[in-house]
Amino acid sequence: MRSLIDFDQMTLEEWGELYDLAKDIMDNPKKYADSCKDKLVATLFYEPSTRTQFSFQAAALKLGAKVIGFSGTAGSSVSKGENLKDTIRIVAAYSDLIVMRNPSEGAAYAASLYSRVPIINAGDGGHLHPTQTLTDLTTLTALKGGAGGHTVGFCGDLKNGRTVHSLIKALVRFPGNSFVLISTPALRIPDYVKKVLEDSGASYREENSLEACIGDLDVLYMTRIQKERFESEEAYKKEAGVYILDAKKLAMAKQSLIVLHPLPKVDEITDEADEDPRCRYFDQAEFGMYIRMALLLTLLKEGKEASQPAWPRSNTDKSCGNPRCITKTEGYLPKLEDNGRCVYCDHALI
Numbered sequence: 372m373r374s375l376i377d378f379d380q381m382t383l384e385e386w387g388e389l390y391d392l393a394k395d396i397m398d399n400p401k402k403y404a405d406s407c408k409d410k411l412v413a414t415l416f417y418e419p420s421t422r423t424q425f426s427f428q429a430a431a432l433k434l435g436a437k438v439i440g441f442s443g444t445a446g447s448s449v450s451k452g453e454n455l456k457d458t459i460r461i462v463a464a465y466s467d468l469i470v471m472r473n474p475s476e477g478a479a480y481a482a483s484l485y486s487r488v489p490i491i492n493a494g495d496g497g498h499l500h501p502t503q504t505l506t507d508l509t510t511l512t513a514l515k516g517g518a519g520g521h522t523v524g525f526c527g528d529l530k531n532g533r534t535v536h537s538l539i540k541a542l543v544r545f546p547g548n549s550f551v552l553i554s555t556p557a558l559r560i561p562d563y564v565k566k567v568l569e570d571s572g573a574s575y576r577e578e579n580s581l582e583a584c585i586g587d588l589d590v591l592y593m594t595r596i597q598k599e600r601f602e603s604e605e606a607y608k609k610e611a612g613v614y615i616l617d618a619k620k621l622a623m624a625k626q627s628l629i630v631l632h633p634l635p636k637v638d639e640i641t642d643e644a645d646e647d648p649r650c651r652y653f654d655q656a657e658f659g660m661y662i663r664m665a666l667l668l669t670l671l672k673e674g675k676e677a678s679q680p681a682w683p684r685s686n687t688d689k690s691c692g693n694p695r696c697i698t699k700t701e702g703y704l705p706k707l708e709d710n711g712r713c714v715y716c717d718h719a720l721i
């Protein structure tokens with residue numbers, strides 16, 4: 372495995388090895404303090420982030436690596452109009468690994484085509500967020516004994532929440548999971564994620580009401596309404612504040628429930644509910660740093676390609692139907708399809 376664009380690329384055996392490494396790092400942090408001391412990690416965050424960016428920077432520094440990067444494009448050549456391909460070629464020449472977050476869907480995959488060093492997808496628009504998925508799987512494994520056999524409720528912005536898309540795609544690979552998708556009709560999961568659920572044969576249902584199903588859940592994955600991905604303030608306001616987890620609803624839930632949240636949270640969990648010991652999102656964030664340490668250690672071992680990789684040629688004349696796809700703004704990218712879907716962002720081609 373060179374780059375991590377999607378959790379799909381990892382076998383469950385590789386996942387198990389990564390978890391074991393993270394566990395060893397948690398138990399023996401000193402052992403790893405210098406393990407990447409000759410490495411340089413670049414964090415290119417084209418979109419704001421606190422948790423994910425700091426979590427990667429902390430992970431790299433705790434392994435003894437050095438870190439460079441930007442947060443927001445204002446101070447970088449991107450603001451002068453530099454394309455993604457050139458930025459990546461330059462940064463790959465300077466560093467040993469690139470962690471990237473970008474608002475366009477499929478951007479991390481696009482970057483991986485032009486990079487001599489591993490790319491880690493730290494979020495590509497509303498598409499995927501595989502290291503949050505690793506964080507979530509680590510939390511389930513540490514707190515619930517494994518990532519299978521659970522009834523998992525996802526609540527909130529299931530349309531725009533990339534952490535939800537990535538985690539559902541991962542959880543269908545673990546036996547015994549069933550899914551309750553709690554959202555308003557306007558914020559249901561995208562069709563391609565629904566197709567993943569249908570193809571997997573896992574049982575799932577869509578719900579409007581959190582009260583109606585909270586008692587069935589082993590895991591409740593709360594999410595914020597992704598304000599920045601709405602077309603207008605009015606459109607956002609229609610959806611804001613619909614799902615609030617409070618003490619009254621938690622009283623209807625199992626004692627063994629755990630509540631997760633990728634964070635940041637806004638108003639979807641009340642302060643009173645926040646104090647309930649079943650809310651484990653701060654532990655979740657900490658687990659995220661350890662699994663990212665394990666990931667960095669694993670990918671940094673592979674070293675850098677001696678020369679620029681050959682990038683693929685277009686295999687279709689069709690265009691991606693997703694206006695937020697990276698192919699809409701980076702015109703040089705080859706058009707790539709697999710089974711009628713865009714290889715960059717998974718949406719249907721037209």
Ligand code: NCD
Binds near residue numbers: 422494500534597634
């Ligand atoms: C999430 C993200 O960026 O997608 N946060 C995170 O990575 N910790 C969730 C969010 O922004 O709502």
